[in-house]
Amino acid sequence: MVDVEHRVVTAPAYMLAADIAELFKGIDAAVAEFLALIP
Numbered sequence: 001m002v003d004v005e006h007r008v009v010t011a012p013a014y015m016l017a018a019d020i021a022e023l024f025k026g027i028d029a030a031v032a033e034f035l036a037l038i039p
Contacts, residue, residue: 002033009034 001010011030017023 002037004037007037009037 002008009030011026014023017026
């Protein structure tokens with residue numbers, strides 16, 4: 001989830017991941033969105 005107005009990025013990561021690969025995908029996506037918010 002990304003809230004651009006409030007500059008908040010979150011992902012369920014560990015709570016919903018079925019395995020370590022899915023965990024990595026969620027965290028990687030959250031980090032990418034976070035980096036996109038940096039001017």
